[in-house]
Structure formats: structure tokens, C-alpha cells
Amino acid sequence: MSTTTTTYSKKEIWRWLQEVTDPEIPVLNVVEMGIARDVTIDEEKIIIKITPTYSGCPAMSAIEKEIKVKLAEKGVENFEVKKDFSETWTTDWMTEEAKAKLKDYGIAPPGKTTADDDFLKSLKSTKVIPCPYCESLDTELQSEFGSTACKAQYYCHDCDEPFEHFKCI
Amino acid sequence: MSTKTKTLTKQEAFFEYLVRLADDRLILGHRLSEWCGHGPILEEDIALANVALDNIGHAASLYEYAAEVEGEDRHRDDIVYFRNDPEYKNLKMVELPKGDFGFTIARQFLFSAFSFFLYQGLAKADDEQFSGMAEKHLKEIKYHLRHSREWVLRLGDGTDESHQRMQDAFDGIWTFTGELFYMDEVDELLIDEGLGIDTSVFREDWKNLVTDVLEEATVTVPDFDQYMAEGGRKGLHTEHLGHLLAEMQHLRRSYPDAVWE
Numbered sequence: 475m476s477t478t479t480t481t482y483s484k485k486e487i488w489r490w491l492q493e494v495t496d497p498e499i500p501v502l503n504v505v506e507m508g509i510a511r512d513v514t515i516d517e518e519k520i521i522i523k524i525t526p527t528y529s530g531c532p533a534m535s536a537i538e539k540e541i542k543v544k545l546a547e548k549g550v551e552n553f554e555v556k557k558d559f560s561e562t563w564t565t566d567w568m569t570e571e572a573k574a575k576l577k578d579y580g581i582a583p584p585g586k587t588t589a590d591d592d593f594l595k596s597l598k599s600t601k602v603i604p605c606p607y608c609e610s611l612d613t614e615l616q617s618e619f620g621s622t623a624c625k626a627q628y629y630c631h632d633c634d635e636p637f638e639h640f641k642c643i
Numbered sequence: 644m645s646t647k648t649k650t651l652t653k654q655e656a657f658f659e660y661l662v663r664l665a666d667d668r669l670i671l672g673h674r675l676s677e678w679c680g681h682g683p684i685l686e687e688d689i690a691l692a693n694v695a696l697d698n699i700g701h702a703a704s705l706y707e708y709a710a711e712v713e714g715e716d717r718h719r720d721d722i723v724y725f726r727n728d729p730e731y732k733n734l735k736m737v738e739l740p741k742g743d744f745g746f747t748i749a750r751q752f753l754f755s756a757f758s759f760f761l762y763q764g765l766a767k768a769d770d771e772q773f774s775g776m777a778e779k780h781l782k783e784i785k786y787h788l789r790h791s792r793e794w795v796l797r798l799g800d801g802t803d804e805s806h807q808r809m810q811d812a813f814d815g816i817w818t819f820t821g822e823l824f825y826m827d828e829v830d831e832l833l834i835d836e837g838l839g840i841d842t843s844v845f846r847e848d849w850k851n852l853v854t855d856v857l858e859e860a861t862v863t864v865p866d867f868d869q870y871m872a873e874g875g876r877k878g879l880h881t882e883h884l885g886h887l888l889a890e891m892q893h894l895r896r897s898y899p900d901a902v903w904e
Contacts, residue, residue, distance in 0.1 A: 558775075597792060
């Protein structure tokens with residue numbers, strides 16, 4: 475006899491989701507990243523809503539697959555991973571712990587997002603990003619685009635280390 | 644011969660609107676991807692590949708939604724790989740060959756500036772999935788605009804050669820900029836439904852932004868009222884699109900059942 479969906483609790487599902495990490499930033503899991511948005515359980519199936527970080531991020535399909543593998547591993551049979559665009563992913567959803575983990579990993583974490591209205595004015599300035607290694611503010615933007623869509627490349631003039639910054643979106 | 648035109652339903656118009664938006668981004672993304680391994684410096688190679696990926700990602704979600712709106716159980720890949728050039732509705736601007744780095748940057752700047760204003764409007768569309776998608780794409784478009792604007796400034800106000808190439812790029816692409824603001828019955832119907840955007844409302848803002856940046860880059864701003872090419876939205880394209888599609892669609896059409904992995 476197969477198990478019914480109602481034998482699982484939401485808490486359990488969320489805990490399992492925490493075991494799924496981002497393939498490109500392995501120190502963070504999909505819950506801390508704010509990628510897994512919602513879990514609903516009804517008689518027929520368990521629905522997990524995820525929202526993409528960046529539209530073209532190749533990690534998204536890997537993440538979707540890993541969530542499916544994880545749930546299958548735990549013996550869950552009737553579930554669906556649904557992409558949802560109704561809410562727009564923002565780095566503001568990352569927990570403080572997640573940001574601290576990023577910094578320890580050598581990636582300068584994102585700051586708080588600001589309103590759209592000032593965007594055109596902000597084109598004329600660049601934000602100062604502190605070096606994740608030595609905290610120096612004497613850093614320079616090298617490229618808005620780094621090894622993945624979500625990161626920019628910086629250089630620290632104090633410790634002479636290149637580093638990545640998780641862009642604030 | 645009957646000249647009676649069929650009245651467009653909201654569903655048909657919305658499908659067409661989504662496909663037009665998606666076609667622009669897919670074709671531009673494809674052109675940008677041609678830089679992969681050929682960028683002038685490593686950082687730019689990576690940057691252009693990233694912008695390409697964003698555009699193809701935007702296209703993918705728009706096609707997926709278009710297929711859902713259409714409701715005929717088509718996969719987004721069917722729309723991409725099994726249409727010929729007259730069925731593609733992208734702007735002519737995006738299908739032009741990538742040219743030199745200056746041309747790629749000039750096009751990217753003009754298109755990103757347009758997309759920035761367009762998507763600000765679409766993010767308020769009366770459809771939760773569509774407006775959410777637009778809001779998400781807008782965040783990335785801002786990076787594309789920031790990136791291309793900086794290169795226009797650096798190259799325009801750079802050496803004699805880089806200045807000349809930037810000037811040539813803008814002069815060459817200018818005739819394709821009018822089409823950005825083309826509207827027809829599809830747009831009109833959707834504007835009424837709260838799903839589409841009347842692009843004439845931000846035309847001045849776009850012109851001002853472009854003029855500011857070009858002037859700062861010491862590039863002479865071509866005439867906004869010169870002759871403008873059109874036709875992309877009706878499926879009338881330059882000869883370049885056919886070649887692009889041949890390359891893009893070849894594998895899928897030769898091996899229709901091929902899958903990744």
C-alpha cells in the first residue's frame with residue numbers, strides 16, 4: 475500500500491528542502507536563498523512552489539531536479555515542483571545567516587535593495603562594496619557580470635585579492 | 644478578394660504580444676551568444692554571455708507563458724524551433740549581425756533603454772504571472788542598461804578609433820530604432836485590457852536618456868525623425884534572420900526527438 479500525502483507534515487518537507495543546496499553556492503540551501511517559497515499538502519499531492527533567482531540561471535533546472543530527487547529519496551510519491559513568478563525574487567529574502575555564510579565563503583553579500591525610481595540617477599554612481607577578506611573599502615568594480623549571473627567581479631586594492639559580490643536585486 | 648479582417652480575440656492578441664516580446668529577446672540573446680569565446684577581453688566575454696543568458700531566459704519564460712495562454716498543449720520549444728522566418732515577429736534591430744563590439748554595444752544600449760521603460764509598465768500589467776515576470780526581468784534589464792551605457796561612454800569618449808566606431812554603429816543602426824515604438828491592433832487591444840503598454844507615453848523619456856548618454860559620449864545624435872525601417876512585427880525580415888534560424892533550428896529539425904542529458 476502506498477503512503478498518502480497526508481502522512482507528511484509541512485515541517486518535515488521544509489526540513490528536507492533545507493538539505494538541498496544551491497549547486498553554484500554550496501554553502502547555501504534553497505530555503506535560505508529564498509528559492510523555495512511555499513509548501514502545500516492536500517489529499518492528492520504535495521506542491522512545492524519555487525521562484526527563480528535569475529531568469530537565465532542554469533542552476534534553476536538543477537535545483538528543481540535536486541528537489542525532486544530529494545523528495546523521491548524520502549519516499550514521497552505524489553508531488554509537484556511548480557515555478558511561480560507572481561512574487562519576484564529579491565536578495566532581501568536571504569536571511570542574515572545566509573549573508574554571513576556567503577561572506578565566510580569569500581563572496582561579498584548583497585546589501586538592502588533600493589527603490590526603482592532612483593535607478594536612472596544611480597547610473598552615474600557605483601556602490602562601494604567592502605572586501606569580504608579584509609573589510610577594506612578601497613575596492614574596484616571590474617565587471618557587472620561574474621562567474622554566474624548573480625555575481626559581479628571586484629578587486630581589493632588593499633589585500634590585492636579579486637573577489638565576487640552577490641548583486642543586490 | 645475579401646479584405647475583411649478577422650477580429651482578434653483577447654487570447655490571440657495576448658499570445659501574439661508574448662511571442663513578439665519573446666522573439667526579440669531570443670534573437671538578441673542568440674546574437675549576443677555569438678560573442679562567447681570572441682569577446683575583446685575576458686570580463687566582456689563573460690558579461691556578454693551573461694546578458695545573452697538573461698535574454699534567452701526572459702524569452703523562455705515568455706514562450707512558456709505564451710504556450711499556456713494559447714492552450715493547445717504546445718511546448719515552448721515547438722514555438723522556437725518549428726516556425727520559419729515569416730512567423731518570427733521580432734524587431735529587425737535584433738536580427739542584424741553582431742558586427743564589431745561597438746555595434747553590439749550600441750544595439751544593446753538602445754534596446755535595454757527601451758526595455759527598461761517598457762518593463763516598468765509591464766510590471767503593472769493586469770495579470771499576476773505576466774507582471775511578476777516583467778518585474779523580474781526588469782531587475783536584470785537594469786544591469787544590461789548600466790553595462791552597455793558605460794561602454795558607450797568609454798568607447799564614444801575614448802580613442803579616435805573607438806569614437807569613430809561608436810559613431811558608425813549608432814549611424815548604422817539608427818534606421819532600425821523607429822520600430823521599437825511600432826504599435827498595431829495587437830497592442831491596441833491589449834492596452835484596453837490592461838495587459839499591453841502604449842509605448843508612445845515613454846518615447847520622450849527614451850529619447851532623452853539616449854540623447855544624454857550619446858552627448859556625454861561625444862557621439863553625434865542621429866536624427867530621430869529620419870526614415871525608419873519596419874516590418875519585423877509583420878514577419879518581414881532582413882536576409883540575416885533566415886541564416887540565424889537555420890543555425891539555431893538545424894539540430895532540432897534534423898533530430899526532432901533529441902533531448903539533453
